[in-house]
Amino acid sequence: MIRPLLAVFAAALLLAAGAGCALRERANPLDPMNQKTHGGLSGFNTIAGDGVVIIRWAALAQTGVESYRVDRWTPGETPHPLPGALYPAHVTAAEDLSARNDSTYLYRVVARFVSGDSAASPPDTATPGSRRIMASVANLPGVVGISPDARDVVYADGASEPYDDLDLDSTRGVFWLSQYERGVISSRRFESLSGGVELAAYHPTDIAITTGRGLVWAAQPELNRVTRFVPGDTTTSWIVGVGPARSVAANSANATLWIGSDDGGLFHASAATLDTLQSWRFAGRVGPIGVDESSDQAWVAVRNADLFDLYLVTAGNPEPLRLRTGLLNVTDIAVEGVTHTAWISERGAPMAGNGRLTRTGNDGGVVATVTGIEPYALSV
Numbered sequence: 001m002i003r004p005l006l007a008v009f010a011a012a013l014l015l016a017a018g019a020g021c022a023l024r025e026r027a028n029p030l031d032p033m034n035q036k037t038h039g040g041l042s043g044f045n046t047i048a049g050d051g052v053v054i055i056r057w058a059a060l061a062q063t064g065v066e067s068y069r070v071d072r073w074t075p076g077e078t079p080h081p082l083p084g085a086l087y088p089a090h091v092t093a094a095e096d097l098s099a100r101n102d103s104t105y106l107y108r109v110v111a112r113f114v115s116g117d118s119a120a121s122p123p124d125t126a127t128p129g130s131r132r133i134m135a136s137v138a139n140l141p142g143v144v145g146i147s148p149d150a151r152d153v154v155y156a157d158g159a160s161e162p163y164d165d166l167d168l169d170s171t172r173g174v175f176w177l178s179q180y181e182r183g184v185i186s187s188r189r190f191e192s193l194s195g196g197v198e199l200a201a202y203h204p205t206d207i208a209i210t211t212g213r214g215l216v217w218a219a220q221p222e223l224n225r226v227t228r229f230v231p232g233d234t235t236t237s238w239i240v241g242v243g244p245a246r247s248v249a250a251n252s253a254n255a256t257l258w259i260g261s262d263d264g265g266l267f268h269a270s271a272a273t274l275d276t277l278q279s280w281r282f283a284g285r286v287g288p289i290g291v292d293e294s295s296d297q298a299w300v301a302v303r304n305a306d307l308f309d310l311y312l313v314t315a316g317n318p319e320p321l322r323l324r325t326g327l328l329n330v331t332d333i334a335v336e337g338v339t340h341t342a343w344i345s346e347r348g349a350p351m352a353g354n355g356r357l358t359r360t361g362n363d364g365g366v367v368a369t370v371t372g373i374e375p376y377a378l379s380v
Helices: 002-020
Strands: 045-048 051-058 063-072 080-088 093-096 105-113 119-120 124-126 133-137 142-146 153-156 165-169 174-180 184-186 198-200 204-211 215-220 225-229 236-240 244-250 255-259 265-270 276-281 286-292 297-304 307-314 321-327 332-335 341-346 356-359 366-373
Touching: 045 124, 063 093, 080 093, 165 204, 174 204, 215 244, 225 244, 244 286, 255 286, 255 297, 265 286, 265 297, 286 341, 297 332, 297 341, 321 366
Parallel strands: 204 244, 286 332
Antiparallel strands: 045 051, 051 093, 063 080, 063 105, 105 119, 105 124, 133 142, 142 153, 165 174, 174 184, 184 198, 204 215, 215 225, 225 236, 244 255, 255 265, 265 276, 286 297, 297 307, 307 321, 332 341, 341 356, 356 366
């Protein structure tokens, strides 16, 4: 009983001390004992861009602030002032135009007071680059733009409902996004927070872009077709005879399409003539398709009971090659053209976090895998 009695005695002492004198409030943000700021400047943030790093901080409410200084250094170095980065007390943002792409920097802001004292923010990291990232998110719903180092959300653009699919016209820098329930495919650019062109498409489930003419293709299983849209033109045309087409992928190198249907059909079609060039038949629903443009091959996921099989299909070859079996709820496939390998997104059981992302060679061998995640759409 010694330990419990000591604990009660210690608690009584603390209560007595609290009753005898009040602890000093650590409300000053520059007080090292402040539980929120620990004496450092709060609200400091750096955002990477293309050849630039945007630097932001919160103005101090204390009187006597004389200036702010920005320090920059690289990992392993000691902090040193960024040349020219000395600002009067009313300034709360700056740009580092001397930052080089694909180089990692650490920054901090230092406030100087007329008294001669100073206070610094915790450091923040930024890696500028030309990479541009857009992601569709359900909880907004809408899309968000992400900084090149994937550390910050640069902007958020809300929509009336979540987007179901997203594809990029890399030649024109235009994103196309589909909304199944709303029956709309819309375009937008990185720089624009407002929608661009809107195309009416009844219940599109998957979209693809052929970049030669910037054509948009939408699979519409309920209409048993894939529809071709020409941006800026109100006319549409269709690829028919492909069953309840649910997935579509494009090979812009030779202007062809790969189309998968719910009834087990896989079709290789001409984007120019809308004719089917070749077809294959599987025992289950054809799901996501990834295209290796240079070899004109398609990586195809086919549902087999509760799991999926992975096939490699070559244009002109009547026999699909089954590479793997027992995949867990395949939701997307992206091909790495240089190495001719495919990244397979296996979501697993929804909301369980037990999926995996696997990189697979064209012999079926696993090159790399990440588990314990729930991947969905992906692009390489």
